[in-house]
Each structure stands twice: as C-alpha cells, then as structure tokens.
Amino acid sequence: MNKKFFPYIRPERYPHRLCPGCGHGIIQGAVIRALSELELPLKDIVLVAGIGCAGNITNMYIKADTFHVTHGRPLAFATGIKIGNPKLNILVISGDGDLASIGGNHLIHAARRNIDFTVICANNFVYGTTGGQLASTTPLGAITSTTPQGNEEAPFDLCALVQAAGGSYVARCSVAQPQHLIRTIKKALAHKGFAFIDALSTCPVQFGRRNDLRTPAEMLMDLRKKSVSVEKASTLPKEELPGKFIIGEFCADLERTWSGYRES
Amino acid sequence: MGYRMLKSTLAPGLYFMQGDEAVAEGAIAAGCRFFAGYPITPASELMLHIVKRFPQVKGKFIQMEDELASIAAVIGASWAGMKAMTATSGPGFSLMMENIGYAVATETPCVIANIQRVGPATGQATRVGAGDIMQAKWGSHGDYQIIALSPWSVQEMYDLTIRAFDLAERFRVPVVLLADATVGHLWETMEVKEELLVFDREKAPGQPPFDTPEEDGVPPMPSLGEGENLIVSGSTHDGFGFKKVGDGAVNERLVIRLSKKILNHVDEIWEVERHLLEDAQAAIIAYGIVARSAVRAATELRSEGKKVGLLRLKTLWPFPEKAVKGLSEQCGKFLVPEMNLGQVAREVERVACGVKVERLNQVDGEPIFPQKIMDAMKRLIS
Numbered sequence: 001m002n003k004k005f006f007p008y009i010r011p012e013r014y015p016h017r018l019c020p021g022c023g024h025g026i027i028q029g030a031v032i033r034a035l036s037e038l039e040l041p042l043k044d045i046v047l048v049a050g051i052g053c054a055g056n057i058t059n060m061y062i063k064a065d066t067f068h069v070t071h072g073r074p075l076a077f078a079t080g081i082k083i084g085n086p087k088l089n090i091l092v093i094s095g096d097g098d099l100a101s102i103g104g105n106h107l108i109h110a111a112r113r114n115i116d117f118t119v120i121c122a123n124n125f126v127y128g129t130t131g132g133q134l135a136s137t138t139p140l141g142a143i144t145s146t147t148p149q150g151n152e153e154a155p156f157d158l159c160a161l162v163q164a165a166g167g168s169y170v171a172r173c174s175v176a177q178p179q180h181l182i183r184t185i186k187k188a189l190a191h192k193g194f195a196f197i198d199a200l201s202t203c204p205v206q207f208g209r210r211n212d213l214r215t216p217a218e219m220l221m222d223l224r225k226k227s228v229s230v231e232k233a234s235t236l237p238k239e240e241l242p243g244k245f246i247i248g249e250f251c252a253d254l255e256r257t258w259s260g261y262r263e264s
Numbered sequence: 265m266g267y268r269m270l271k272s273t274l275a276p277g278l279y280f281m282q283g284d285e286a287v288a289e290g291a292i293a294a295g296c297r298f299f300a301g302y303p304i305t306p307a308s309e310l311m312l313h314i315v316k317r318f319p320q321v322k323g324k325f326i327q328m329e330d331e332l333a334s335i336a337a338v339i340g341a342s343w344a345g346m347k348a349m350t351a352t353s354g355p356g357f358s359l360m361m362e363n364i365g366y367a368v369a370t371e372t373p374c375v376i377a378n379i380q381r382v383g384p385a386t387g388q389a390t391r392v393g394a395g396d397i398m399q400a401k402w403g404s405h406g407d408y409q410i411i412a413l414s415p416w417s418v419q420e421m422y423d424l425t426i427r428a429f430d431l432a433e434r435f436r437v438p439v440v441l442l443a444d445a446t447v448g449h450l451w452e453t454m455e456v457k458e459e460l461l462v463f464d465r466e467k468a469p470g471q472p473p474f475d476t477p478e479e480d481g482v483p484p485m486p487s488l489g490e491g492e493n494l495i496v497s498g499s500t501h502d503g504f505g506f507k508k509v510g511d512g513a514v515n516e517r518l519v520i521r522l523s524k525k526i527l528n529h530v531d532e533i534w535e536v537e538r539h540l541l542e543d544a545q546a547a548i549i550a551y552g553i554v555a556r557s558a559v560r561a562a563t564e565l566r567s568e569g570k571k572v573g574l575l576r577l578k579t580l581w582p583f584p585e586k587a588v589k590g591l592s593e594q595c596g597k598f599l600v601p602e603m604n605l606g607q608v609a610r611e612v613e614r615v616a617c618g619v620k621v622e623r624l625n626q627v628d629g630e631p632i633f634p635q636k637i638m639d640a641m642k643r644l645i646s
Contacts, residue, residue, distance in 0.1 A: 010493075043491045060495060060506055065488045067343070068497035068507075069336065070366050076333035080340025080348070081488060083324050084298055088344065088489050109329040 001029070008032045008042065013060045018053065019128075021208075021216025023175035023201030027122050028057045030178055031093065034185035035062075045089045046081055050074040050103060053129050053203075054095035054122035072103030075110040078117055086260045090116070091189070096123040096137040100156055104136070111165035111194050116258040118188045118195045121158060124203040132206030139243070143210040158198045159250045168193035170251040174200035176224040177247070184249075192257035200227075200245055265466045267430070269459045270295070273321060276458040283421040283448045284309035284351075287377050287441065288317060290425025291349050294462055296375070297323040298348035300337035302330055302356060305389040306445040307379040310351040331356035335363040339372045343496060345487035347429055351377040353445075355386065357396055358403070364438050365404030366498045368522060371436035371474065371483065373465070375428045378440055379448040382603070382629045391629025392445040394552055394603040400440045401581045407519055409526035411533060412440040412581035414551040415447055419454040424578065430463040431533060435525055436482055442580055444603065446553040446631050472503030474518075481525030526582060534579045536587040540566055541573035546597040546645050549588065549612055551577040553631045554601050561637035572641055583611045592616035599624060599641050601632050620644070 001009070009032060018025050035045070047058040051071035059068045069077045078090045092099075099107050099121045110117060125142065127133040132145040137158065141150045163170045169191040173181040181199060188195035202208065202219035213219045223245070230248030233241060273293055281289070287310050291299070299318065301311040311327075318325050324346070328334040334350045341348040352360065357378045367374055378400065382393030400412045411431050415424045421443060428439040468484035473494065476483040483503070486492040495505030500515040508514040526533070540562050541547060550558040555576040565572040575591055577584055588611075592598070598616060600609040601624035609623045624640045626632050 044489060046488050059497065063493055065492070065494045066496070066505075067340070067488070068495070068499065069339075070362055070498060073332060073336045073363065076328065076336035077340040079326065079328070079333070080298070080300060080337030080342075081344045082340075083326055083337070084341035084344025084346045084348070085487075085489055105329055106333055109333070 005032050005036055008036055008063055009061055010063050016061055017056055019205045021202065021204040021219070022053070023124060023203070024053060024057050024122050026175040026178050027093070027120065027181070027199050027201060028061060030181040030185055031057070031091070031120070032062065033182050034189060037182070038186055038189055040089065040189065044087060045091060048074040048078045048081070048090060048092045050094040050098035051129070052095035052098045052127070053124070054093060054098065057093050057122060072098055072101070073106060074098065075103060075106040075117070075119070079110060079115060082115060082117065089189070090118070092117055092119045093122060096121055096125065096158070097127050097135050100158055101136045107162065108165040111162045111167035111196065114166055114168050114194045114256060114258050116192050116194070118185070118191070120185065120197045120199050122199055122201050123158065124201040124207060126203055126207040128203050128206045132210065142207070144207070159196070162196040163251045166194070167196045168251065168253040168256040169195035171249045172198040172200065172245065172247050174223045174227055174245065174247060175202060176220045176227065180247070187252070191254060194258070265464050267461055267463050270462045272456050272458060272460055274456045276456050278453050278455055280451065280453050281418055282309060283418045283443065283450045284379065285313040286418045286421035286454055287351065287425045287443070288313035290422040291375065291429065292317055292321055292323065293460055294347065294426040294429035296347040296349050296429060297321065298338065298341035298346040299323065299325045299350065300328050300334040300341070300348070301350050302328055302334050302352070304353045304356045306381055306448050307351045307353045307377065309448070310377060310379070331359040332363060335360040335376065338374045339363060339367050339370070342372045342374050343488050347373070347433070349375040349377065351379065353379050353381045354383045354396055357399065361403040365406060365408065367438040368404065368408045368410065369498050370496050371485070371522070372438065373432035373436050373485070374438050375425070375432055376438060376440050377425070378442055380442065380444045382627055388629045390445070392553065392603060392631055393627060393629065394444055394554070395607070395627070397442065397580060397604065397607040400442055407523065409437070409523045410440065410581055411435070411437055411526065412442045412579070414442050414578060414580050416552055416555045416576065417447065418450055418452045420578070421447060422454055422456070426460055426462070430461065433463040433465055434482070435529065436485055437526060444552045474501055474505055475503030475521070481521050481528060530582050533582060534584040534586065536578060536584050537576040539574040539576065541575065541591070543571055544573035544595055545571045546599070546641065547591055547595045548572065548574045548599045548601065548637060548641065549577065549608070550574060550601055551580060551608065554603060557632055557634045558601060558637050560634040561641065564634065564638055565641060570645060572645070577608070580608065583615070585615045588612055588615045592619045596620065597644050598622065599637070599644055601637050601640065603627065603632060
C-alpha cells in the first residue's frame with residue numbers, strides 16, 4: 001500500500017487476516033482511499049462492524065475508533081452512538097449475513113429513520129467464517145455447504161429492500177470495479193442521511209470453489225461479466241435481468257437528510 | 265471524576281409517585297441522558313415518564329425496533345459518553361441477554377431496569393413475579409459477574425436507580441434494577457433529597473481501556489471521538505482492545521479480572537437491611553415487594569412473642585453472602601418467601617450450612633401476603 005495511506009491504517013497489524021483472493025481486501029482498500037481523498041478527520045469517525053469475515057475489514061486495521069459488536073447488531077449499536085454524540089461520523093461495514101439476515105430488522109429500521117450512517121454491506125453471497133453456508137443473498141441455484149443441491153430460495157435484492165424502507169442514498173458496487181466503489185463510498189460518506197452500498201465481493205474459498213469459480217481471478221471475471229449498469233439495465237428486456245447484478249445508484253435523494261436527532 | 269455530591273434536578277421535597285416513574289426520576293437525577301426502549305408491560309410507564317421528562321433535561325430518547333436493539337443502542341450511547349439505560353420485563357430481558365454479555369465483556373456501564381412479571385414465556389403480562397433472579401446472574405453465556413439490586417418501595421425505585429448508575433460507572437459493568445410489577449405499579453410518597461451521590465467515569469488518556477495493573481481491576485474509560493483510536497470488541501482482547509482469539513492466557517486473564525473487579529469489592533456493593541433481628545431465633549430472608557409482607561409478618565409474630573426477624577436483601581448479585589452467613593450463626597431457621605419456585609432460597613442454602621431453610625413459593629401472579637408468611641413461619645418454628 002502507498003505510504004500516503006499509512007496515517008489511515010495501523011501498519012503494524014498487516015498483513016491482514018483475510019483469505020488469499022478475498023474481495024473484502026479490495027473493499028478495505030477502497031474505504032481507506034475514500035477516507036484519504038475526502039480528508040475526513042479520523043478522530044470523528046467510528047467504524048462499526050458485526051460478526052463475520054467483513055468484521056475483519058475494519059477491526060484492528062483502520063486507525064479510527066472501532067466498534068466490533070454482536071452478530072447482526074451493528075446498526076442498533078451505531079444508532080446509540082450517533083444519537084449519543086451526533087458529531088461522530090458513523091461508517092458501518094459488515095457482511096450480508098450480519099446486516100441482512102440476523103440483523104435484517106435493524107437494517108430496515110435504520111433505513112426507515114434515514115439516520116446519518118454510511119453502511120457498506122460487504123456482500124459475498126455466503127457465510128464465509130462459519131464454512132460457506134447459505135445466505136439470504138445467495139443466488140438461485142448456487143451451491144453452498146447447506147444447499148448441496150443448489151439454492152432454491154430467492155435472494156434479497158438489498159438495494160430494493162433498503163430503498164423501500166426509506167434509505168436516501170442507495171447504490172450497488174462490486175470489487176471488480178474498485179474505482180467505482182471508491183467514488184461511491186465518497187458520495188455515501190458525504191451524504192447526510194442513510195447511505196447504503198451493496199458492495200458485491202468475492203469468496204473463492206467458501207463460494208467460488210463450490211460454484212466452478214476456483215480462482216480469485218475467475219470470481220472477479222464472473223462478477224464483471226454478470227454486472228450491468230443501472231442505465232443499461234433499464235433498456236434490457238425483463239427476461240434478461242435474472243442472474244445479472246445491476247450496478248450503480250438506485251436512489252440519491254441528497255435533499256432528504258437526517259436533521260440530527262432532536263434533543264427530545 | 266469518581267464520586268461527588270450533585271444537586272438534585274427535582275426540587276427537594278415529598279412526591280407522590282409511581283414506582284416506574286421513580287426509576288425514571290432516579291435515572292435523571294443520576295445524570296442519565298440516554299434511554300432506548302421497547303414497549304412492554306409492566307415497564308412501559310417508565311419509558312412514558314422518560315419521554316415526558318427528558319425534554320426538560322435535554323435527554324435523548326429513542327424507541328427502538330426491539331429489545332435487542334434497545335440494549336445495543338444503550339451500549340453504543342454509553343461509549344459515546346452518555347449515562348444510559350433501558351427498561352423491560354421478562355420477555356424483553358431474555359432478548360437482551362446476548363448484548364448484556366457484550367456489555368460485561370466490553371466493560372460498558374449501563375443500567376437495565378427489569379420490572380418482573382410472572383413467566384415463563386409470555387406468562388401473565390400484567391401480574392407480578394420474581395422469576396428472573398437467576399437469569400439476571402446467569403442469563404448470558406460465559407462466566408461473569410453482574411450487579412443486581414432489588415427495590416421494595418417507590419422510594420427505593422428512586423434511590424436504587426441512582427445507586428445502580430453509580431455502581432455501573434464505578435465498576436464499568438451493567439447493573440440490573442431487578443424490580444417487580446407490584447413495586448413498579450405502586451403509588452406512594454417518596455422523598456427527594458437536596459443532594460445525591462453520583463459517580464462519574466474515570467478518564468486517563470493513552471492508558472489501556474481494557475486492562476489495568478491496579479489492584480482495583482477497573483480500567484479508566486475513554487469515549488468514542490476522543491482520539492484514542494479505541495477498539496471496542498466482544499472478542500477476547502488485550503488491554504488496548506486488540507483481538508486475541510488464539511491466546512488462552514489472555515482470555516483467562518480477562519475473564520478472571522472481569523469477575524474479580526466485582527468480587528473483590530463486595531463490601532462496596534452489598535446492602536441489606538435488618539428488621540427485628542437483635543435476638544431473633546428464626547429469620548425471614550426476603551427481597552422486593554415480598555419483603556414488605558415479610559416485615560409485617562415479622563412484626564405480627566413479635567407481638568405474639570415469637571422471636572422472628574427479617575433480613576432484607578437490597579443487593580441480589582453478587583449474592584450478599586456475608587450477611588446471610590452471619591445470620592446463620594445466630595438463627596437456626598430461615599424462611600425464604602419468593603414469587604418463584606425457589607431461586608434465592610438456593611443461594612441461601614448454599615451459604616447457610618447447617619441451617620434449616622424453608623421455602624415459601626408462589627407463582628400465581630399475586631404478591632405473597634403477610635398471613636401466608638406468618639403461617640409458614642409458625643409451622644417452621646413450632
């Protein structure tokens with residue numbers, strides 16, 4: 001990593017503990033670059049994560065206050081932090097299992113409140129830490145350790161979910177397009193409401209090897225191949241959309257901000 | 265920092281108040297300015313009073329989506345520098361258990377008022393019970409110590425809530441105000457004094473927030489946003505919060521310190537009240553609303569010439585062993601009336617070797633009345 005980013009990290013903690021080829025490292029790099037480019041004071045940033053591989057994106061590596069909480073609850077903890085001290089800039093980075101399954105209720109309620117968080121869902125479609133089990137984001141037909149015959153349940157469209165619940169900035173990125181990810185994180189950090197990024201990531205170890213995507217490169221190429229932009233998707237016939245990942249902004253209602261929790 | 269006297273926010277004097285409201289007033293007096301909660305009978309009145317009073321003291325209230333979120337928000341707010349609390353009853357208390365363990369492990373001061381109703385499960389939402397005594401101590405996984413207090417009057421709902429905040433901040437531990445529905449819904453007069461004792465968090469910039477070489481065992485506590493690069497984690501961690509999930513010695517050191525910082529200071533924590541015990545040959549050991557019946561029963565029995573007294577437990581956890589053990593050297597017989605099937609009675613049996621411990625249990629959603637305690641005591645001493 002370029003030395004100019006050293007003030008943003010705890011260099012002595014590297015190399016990080018993510019598996020080789022894990023897309024979460026790209027998310028970590030994108031977050032550090034976004035923070036550095038925005039020159040946000042690290043003192044006011046609180047990183048909040050739950051349990052799972054995505055907890056390792058922030059925990060111990062980025063040099064800011066870090067809160068590593070119980071499984072599924074980062075948004076609930078963050079709500080107390082933000083209301084307790086509205087000056088703090090809350091960046092929640094956690095996994096799809098943490099935010100959308102066990103913590104799904106907190107996700108829709110934090111979005112409904114449009115509370116001023118930036119939430120990055122490091123979405124690798126699977127429970128990585130615990131051995132590659134089915135997630136609520138696993139694509140139809142995909143093999144996981146608990147769906148050896150292929151997943152028969154429809155996955156969440158997290159962007160549609162958060163937008164419907166009231167999030168005011170909603171976007172999807174993938175680690176196959178890191179520059180777009182950095183730009184989107186910067187926009188989300190600057191937004192003064194509930195900003196949600198569904199950051200599609202790769203897990204060659206637990207997901208790829210069960211789904212004919214054995215190498216990190218194959219996984220990234222697959223993500224890129226299946227990605228279409230919001231603009232292009234709007235021109236495609238409906239039957240072509242299943243199996244595609246629609247990348248871009250779904251909602252950027254920058255006027256709708258969280259006014260700070262009233263001093264009740 | 266540390267203990268100091270603070271002027272009461274409420275004008276000193278007498279107030280006619282409900283128990284749940286008195287908890288809210290005690291919290292405000294102690295400096296609590298963050299409350300997150302979820303509606304539940306019979307604790308909702310507490311939240312409603314907070315909503316009414318917080319605007320006057322610039323407090324921050326949020327109604328969360330469930331009890332897991334309520335206690336999570338309370339822990340978050342505590343780390344943001346607030347004195348914070350939530351209130352609930354049995355089912356909500358069950359939902360909070362995992363995060364209470366997180367608060368223990370991360371040494372987060374917070375107060376949880378559990379206005380107990382009769383269970384298990386949904387039970388009878390509007391009726392009283394005291395079935396959560398063991399859950400308060402053992403409900404979250406792993407080995408830990410916690411503090412739980414048991415008020416018997418509206419006055420104590422106020423006083424012990426203040427004390428709960430002081431103990432939470434002093435020892436960096438969640439404190440449970442283990443009240444019951446009858447005390448919660450009781451209306452009576454309480455007195456607000458001019459000044460009260462409060463404890464404010466100790467700070468020591470640069471020092472490890474999760475370990476201390478001091479015998480005391482309670483590290484200083486920074487807040488988020490103070491530039492300390494805090495790492496707050498429920499995983500096994502070293503003094504600066506760095507995860508040490510492969511090092512058994514670090515876990516052992518942490519778990520033992522978390523326990524000892526409470527157990528080495530029991531004399532600062534334990535509170536009991538003795539009634540008519542001077543020459544007593546048999547004693548009732550009671551807590552909460554049942555102790556109100558018990559003091560009446562003891563007084564009546566005294567008037568009949570029976571040498572009976574009451575040991576009232578204001579602290580339930582850590583269990584006030586010294587007082588019970590001391591009394592067991594004086595009295596040969598204990599009666600433990602409880603609105604459960606025998607929870608504190610087991611602790612009494614454990615501590616008071618050689619004393620006959622008689623249980624009086626009732627789980628019909630009613631408080632235990634004095635006559636029933638008198639009858640049981642007469643049988644015990646006859």
